[in-house]
Amino acid sequence: MTDEPNLPNGLSDGDCEDLLAGRRTDSPVGGVLHALQGPLGGALPGEAAAMAAFRAHGAGAVPITRRGRASARVVAAGIGTGVLLVGGVAAAASGTVRDDIATVIGVHHHSSPQRHDQPPVTVSPTPSAPTPSPTSTSAVSPTGHGKAHAGHGKGRGIGETAQPTHPAHPSHPAHPSHPAHPSHPAHPSHPAHPTQAASSTHRAHPTRKPHPTQAATPTHKAHPTKRAHPTQAANSTAGSDHGQAAASS
Amino acid sequence: MTTAEFPELLREAQQGDERAFNALFRQNQPVVLKYLMTVAGREAAEDIAADTWVSVVRDLGRFEGDEPAAFRAWLLSIARRRWIDEVRRRTRRPETPVDVLPDLTPAPDDVVSASDTAAGTRWALDLLATLPPDQAEILALRVIADLDVHTTAKLVGKTPGAVRVTAHRALRRLAAQLGGDHSDPAVTNPAAPTIDT
Numbered sequence: 100m101t102d103e104p105n106l107p108n109g110l111s112d113g114d115c116e117d118l119l120a121g122r123r124t125d126s127p128v129g130g131v132l133h134a135l136q137g138p139l140g141g142a143l144p145g146e147a148a149a150m151a152a153f154r155a156h157g158a159g160a161v162p163i164t165r166r167g168r169a170s171a172r173v174v175a176a177g178i179g180t181g182v183l184l185v186g187g188v189a190a191a192a193s194g195t196v197r198d199d200i201a202t203v204i205g206v207h208h209h210s211s212p213q214r215h216d217q218p219p220v221t222v223s224p225t226p227s228a229p230t231p232s233p234t235s236t237s238a239v240s241p242t243g244h245g246k247a248h249a250g251h252g253k254g255r256g257i258g259e260t261a262q263p264t265h266p267a268h269p270s271h272p273a274h275p276s277h278p279a280h281p282s283h284p285a286h287p288s289h290p291a292h293p294t295q296a297a298s299s300t301h302r303a304h305p306t307r308k309p310h311p312t313q314a315a316t317p318t319h320k321a322h323p324t325k326r327a328h329p330t331q332a333a334n335s336t337a338g339s340d341h342g343q344a345a346a347s348s
Numbered sequence: 349m350t351t352a353e354f355p356e357l358l359r360e361a362q363q364g365d366e367r368a369f370n371a372l373f374r375q376n377q378p379v380v381l382k383y384l385m386t387v388a389g390r391e392a393a394e395d396i397a398a399d400t401w402v403s404v405v406r407d408l409g410r411f412e413g414d415e416p417a418a419f420r421a422w423l424l425s426i427a428r429r430r431w432i433d434e435v436r437r438r439t440r441r442p443e444t445p446v447d448v449l450p451d452l453t454p455a456p457d458d459v460v461s462a463s464d465t466a467a468g469t470r471w472a473l474d475l476l477a478t479l480p481p482d483q484a485e486i487l488a489l490r491v492i493a494d495l496d497v498h499t500t501a502k503l504v505g506k507t508p509g510a511v512r513v514t515a516h517r518a519l520r521r522l523a524a525q526l527g528g529d530h531s532d533p534a535v536t537n538p539a540a541p542t543i544d545t
Contacts, residue, residue: 110523115516119490127526128519131472132491135382140466143377144394146370149401153369156405 355414362409369408372419373401379420379493380427385473386488387481388431396434400427421499424489428503475525483518490515 114123123129360368380400384393403426411422476484482504489500490511501508 110516110520112516115519118519119515128523131475131522131526132487134468134472135476135488135491136494137469137472138466139378139381139469143374144381145377145398145401146373148398149373149377149405150366150370152402152405153366157364 354416354419358411358414358419362411369405375416376420376423377401380423382469382473382492383424383485383488384427384431386476386492387428387485388434389477390473392431392434396427396430399430399433403430417495417499420493421495421503424493424495425503475522478525479518479521483514483521486511486514487518 110118110128117123118126118129118132121129121132124133357368357371361372377397380397381393384396384400388396400423404423407426411419413419413422476487478484479487486500486504489495489503490497495503497508497511501511504511506514
């Protein structure tokens with residue numbers, strides 16, 4: 100109350116409550132308060148605009164609440180996650196990726212039945228083998244992928260060019276319902292190829308992935324002790340002792 | 349409109365009934381206008397009220413309540429936000445010095461008897477607008493919108509005690525401006541609102 104002027108006609112708190120309750124309309128202050136509740140007179144401004152806004156908003160349309168919009172988003176996200184999950188499980192179970200998807204994500208794998216049936220073929224460096232060149236990667240077409248690797252100077256085995264998804268050997272199906280033999284403790288989603296099992300020290304750790312910048316490009320050769328990502332290995336013609344080790348085994 | 353009629357009217361308006369919405373508008377627009385005239389001035393009141401009703405139309409479906417007072421409080425909370433937006437837009441509150449108040453409505457000859465006329469209402473609003481902003485707003489919410497202390501406190505972001513004290517200060521200041529003895533019911537023909545600063 101220190102900021103209040105010295106009011107000659109001070110009202111008690113009881114008087115104020117009576118005025119606010121409308122019990123003292125016979126005083127000037129009470130008259131003012133009563134006048135505040137009186138009519139404004141004339142036409143109400145803004146009526147046409149308000150009604151136009153009401154019509155424009157769409158009569159009869161109760162707006163969707165934020166909760167409703169949030170629920171729709173949750174459902175959509177759930178459906179999307181489910182589709183991705185089912186697709187991932189199916190891909191992991193079959194060990195294959197559809198060709199169109201593989202094209203999109205840049206995975207080149209060879210999962211044809213003939214490829215599965217073929218024994219791993221290794222190519223040793225021979226004088227007749229073409230010398231790898233830095234441009235050999237771009238020169239490789241999807242259909243000539245295996246051929247390019249077959250002639251690789253480092254001697255990558257043809258059977259290993261299809262390693263991105265680690266196609267299962269006929270005797271070791273990759274389906275999760277067919278667990279690996281105890282003597283072949285391969286990851287269910289990455290059953291080891293027999294030739295890989297023989298070179299267990301060179302098997303790529305399933306949880307270790309090189310940084311994308313460590314792609315085995317002609318200018319970035321994979322270190323012998325660093326395992327390239329399967330997709331990088333499949334795309335790269337750069338030398339790696341992976342295939343060589345497998346071939347030697 | 350009675351309390352019993354309000355829920356039906358509100359539901360119909362929420363379902364898109366123009367007649368029901370128009371009834372809600374006619375019943376509440378005077379309150380919105382008078383509140384905005386008090387806090388924002390007569391010039392800006394109509395524009396802010398128009399913005400308020402646009403927001404009301406948009407959010408009407410989300411309002412939950414079946415009491416006219418609750419709807420009035422919700423409506424005035426929107427009006428208050430629109431007013432604050434306007435103040436921010438102008439970067440300052442459009443305050444006019446009291447001594448140069450342009451069109452202060454002349455005081456009626458008899459304040460008490462004039463309380464039921466439009467002229468008396470406008471004069472009272474002008475008088476209310478001469479109070480400090482917080483006092484004018486709280487008195488408007490308590491008297492014009494007929495909100496209780498707790499609802500008013502929630503709306504303006506103060507404690508109920510602070511609202512009560514502010515309202516009492518406003519009434520004492522009004523009494524001082526009127527210059528008469530508030531307890532004397534025979535006082536009529538008050539002088540035009542003389543503002544002591």
